[in-house]
Amino acid sequence: MVKKKKRKLKIRNIIMMFIFLSLIIVGIFYLKEYLNPYKIENFSEMGYQTDEITFILSLSDEEKDIILNQEKIENIIKHYTIENYTEFIQIGYSDSEITQILDLDQTIQEYLLAQPYMKDIFNWLRIDNFIFNNIDRYQAYQEKYPKLLFEEVLEKVNTNRDFPYYSNIQSSDTSLGNLVLVNKYYALSEDYTPSDLISVSPYGSVKMVREAAEAFIELCDHAKEDGYTIKGISGYRSYQTQYNLYNRYLQKDPQSIVDTYSARAGHSEHQTGLAIDVSSNNPDILTFEMSSSFKWMKDHAHLYGFILRFEKGKEDITGYKYEPWHYRYVGKEIATLLYQTGLTFDEYVAINLMN
Numbered sequence: 129m130v131k132k133k134k135r136k137l138k139i140r141n142i143i144m145m146f147i148f149l150s151l152i153i154v155g156i157f158y159l160k161e162y163l164n165p166y167k168i169e170n171f172s173e174m175g176y177q178t179d180e181i182t183f184i185l186s187l188s189d190e191e192k193d194i195i196l197n198q199e200k201i202e203n204i205i206k207h208y209t210i211e212n213y214t215e216f217i218q219i220g221y222s223d224s225e226i227t228q229i230l231d232l233d234q235t236i237q238e239y240l241l242a243q244p245y246m247k248d249i250f251n252w253l254r255i256d257n258f259i260f261n262n263i264d265r266y267q268a269y270q271e272k273y274p275k276l277l278f279e280e281v282l283e284k285v286n287t288n289r290d291f292p293y294y295s296n297i298q299s300s301d302t303s304l305g306n307l308v309l310v311n312k313y314y315a316l317s318e319d320y321t322p323s324d325l326i327s328v329s330p331y332g333s334v335k336m337v338r339e340a341a342e343a344f345i346e347l348c349d350h351a352k353e354d355g356y357t358i359k360g361i362s363g364y365r366s367y368q369t370q371y372n373l374y375n376r377y378l379q380k381d382p383q384s385i386v387d388t389y390s391a392r393a394g395h396s397e398h399q400t401g402l403a404i405d406v407s408s409n410n411p412d413i414l415t416f417e418m419s420s421s422f423k424w425m426k427d428h429a430h431l432y433g434f435i436l437r438f439e440k441g442k443e444d445i446t447g448y449k450y451e452p453w454h455y456r457y458v459g460k461e462i463a464t465l466l467y468q469t470g471l472t473f474d475e476y477v478a479i480n481l482m483n
């Protein structure tokens with residue numbers, strides 16, 4: 129009887145103990161859940177969306193703590209999944225700007241990461257003739273002349289006009305052959321003499337390098353057939369000849385004026401043997417613009433590889449007054465391109481050959 133009672137008691141105790149333990153376990157579970165800082169509600173209260181919360185919950189507890197302890201991060205998934213996204217945000221770029229930046233060349237992206245916020249970056253980039261190496265100069269020139277259009281700044285800087293004439297002078301790259309650039313920023317050395325100079329006879333006694341001279345003769349033949357006279361009156365000039373010529377002009381005009389119509393020694397295209405001044409029957413070049421020969425030249429020079437080098441309206445780029453008589457040999461392909469686009473040779477070389 130007693131034995132039976134004792135056994136009953138034992139079973140009850142075990143059951144009681146089991147229930148008690150279960151309650152503790154469940155209690156701990158709920159307490160833990162209650163105290164869990166990484167609950168969906170905690171993140172949704174901060175303003176995160178479902179997909180963002182799913183993403184956050186997949187991060188380490190350390191990361192979650194960092195997220196919980198600050199304001200809501202816009203586009204949080206991008207911060208964690210896109211390289212440099214956070215850096216660009218910190219610099220000041222908007223989400224949509226970053227999307228555009230991420231499409232750019234790696235070099236530009238790296239450049240932008242190292243700079244304070246550049247509000248004009250997309251204005252520069254949308255222009256055709258943007259040269260990445262010039263970007264700091266564009267920016268500086270734009271700040272100096274805020275009224276200029278972005279295109280104008282680009283054109284100026286690409287052709288070195290952010291430097292005063294005859295400053296920042298570099299050597300002309302004669303390895304470019306027919307496309308060598310000689311202007312107020314690029315100079316030939318004192319001893320540079322082109323090889324293979326020949327006369328343009330019978331269309332003048334002046335000399336040019338063979339390829340240019342032969343093209344010029346063909347051009348003059350064609351003009352003659354069409355009934356026009358074209359003659360070469362000044363072709364290759366040595367450094368010394370140019371030096372003397374420029375200094376002679378200095379005797380009658382102040383330098384600021386002479387510089388608009390005559391090149392300083394080393395800076396004349398005539399020293400390349402690729403330039404020629406032409407006239408019609410009238411040897412006075414100043415009247416050439418009025419002649420029918422000039423009209424013919426305007427339409428035909430490029431077919432023989434020549435360009436009108438110092439055009440009207442481009443004085444600011446070329447650095448010279450309009451010279452209807454001065455032609456430069458660059459070869460048919462580039463001459464035609466420049467004829468069609470209206471681009472100056474200075475711009476063409478800067479955009480295509482120097483960067």
Ligand SMILES: [Zn+2]
Binds near residue numbers: 403404
């Ligand atoms: Zn000339």
